[in-house]
Amino acid sequence: xxxxxxEEQEPFPVDRDGRQLRNEADEPDGFRKLGCCEKFQHSVSxxxxxxxxxxxxxxxxxxxxxxxxxxxxxxxxxxxxxxxxVWKPQKQWVTLDEGIWMSPLTYKPECxxxxxxxxxxxxxxxxxxxxVGNLVMQLLLGIPLELVHKGFEVGMVYLAGVVAGSLASSxxxxxxxxxxxxxxxxxxxxxxxxxAVVNFREMIPLLGVFRIxxxxxxxxxxxxxxxxxxxxxxxxxxxxxxxxxxxxxxxGMTIGYVFFSAYNMKLLKDPRFWLxxxxxxxxxxxxxxxxxxxxxxx
Numbered sequence: 001x002x003x004x005x006x007e008e009q010e011p012f013p014v015d016r017d018g019r020q021l022r023n024e025a026d027e028p029d030g031f032r033k034l035g036c037c038e039k040f041q042h043s044v045s046x047x048x049x050x051x052x053x054x055x056x057x058x059x060x061x062x063x064x065x066x067x068x069x070x071x072x073x074x075x076x077x078x079x080x081x082x083x084x085x086v087w088k089p090q091k092q093w094v095t096l097d098e099g100i101w102m103s104p105l106t107y108k109p110e111c112x113x114x115x116x117x118x119x120x121x122x123x124x125x126x127x128x129x130x131x132v133g134n135l136v137m138q139l140l141l142g143i144p145l146e147l148v149h150k151g152f153e154v155g156m157v158y159l160a161g162v163v164a165g166s167l168a169s170s171x172x173x174x175x176x177x178x179x180x181x182x183x184x185x186x187x188x189x190x191x192x193x194x195x196a197v198v199n200f201r202e203m204i205p206l207l208g209v210f211r212i213x214x215x216x217x218x219x220x221x222x223x224x225x226x227x228x229x230x231x232x233x234x235x236x237x238x239x240x241x242x243x244x245x246x247x248x249x250x251x252g253m254t255i256g257y258v259f260f261s262a263y264n265m266k267l268l269k270d271p272r273f274w275l276x277x278x279x280x281x282x283x284x285x286x287x288x289x290x291x292x293x294x295x296x297x298x
Contacts, residue, residue, distance in 0.1 A: 049263060067151065067154075071139075074142075081125050105120040107121035112291055119159070121178045126180065130179075133225075134182060145188060145192065157251070168244065169243040178240065178241050186248030187248045187252035189219065191255070191257050192256070198261070199261075223245060255276045
């Protein structure tokens with residue numbers, strides 16, 4: 001075996017004190033310094049998934065596709081608010097009045113035969129605090145949910161909450177109008193809340209306590225505003241129903257829970273999925289028949 005010329009060999013990388021530097025690729029994952037994107041994904045996994053599913057999420061995580069649904073729906077809602085606040089005559093922005101009540105998007109009991117209003121009401125908001133509250137909540141919660149569960153699941157839960165909110169309002173508060181995306185927002189909250197409770201021990205108990213207390217506080221404050229708009233404030237000239245909050249959160253705690261808990265399994269093979277679908281269809285059919293034959297609304 002021939003002699004090796006040491007002068008022709010690649011020098012070992014060393015620092016200024018002569019110590020050999022580690023190659024980052026040779027280090028085990030536990031010692032490798034994480035980048036900003038990886039740190040963000042680790043944080044998302046801790047907030048959104050129980051411990052047993054985090055490694056699977058981190059193996060296949062990427063931002064492609066990005067959380068496009070929740071961002072697009074937020075942009076559309078903001079654009080509709082700006083349209084009615086700027087291009088329609090309003091006395092002030094804090095609480096919009098004539099513009100939104102005359103909108104073809106608002107749900108009004110006397111116009112319930114225009115079926116699109118049962119969904120389009122989510123695009124119209126009654127004032128600055130209304131639009132800001134809904135956008136902040138759905139972006140803070142919806143973006144991490146969509147990073148984990150993708151747009152289809154989040155979109156279906158959101159729209160289920162919107163539909164459940166308007167139909168529940170038409171049954172239990174049939175003489176009131178309806179505006180705002182609270183039904184969809186509460187569906188996301190309800191689905192996330194149920195997963196946080198069911199998987200409490202696996203989602204870092206201290207964070208679990210913070211999550212549950214935070215959700216309860218936010219819901220209580222928002223319900224307080226909703227009750228105030230419905231039973232106390234009469235400036236807008238039309239009562240705004242609060243029942244959509246209940247419809248949305250029930251949809252989230254049922255449909256949302258199933259969608260968000262079935263992270264690593266096919267929904268079509270989950271019997272809970274079909275149970276929720278059947279229940280939702282029965283509820284929709286009952287609401288339609290109620291509005292046609294039994295509603296006291298004009």
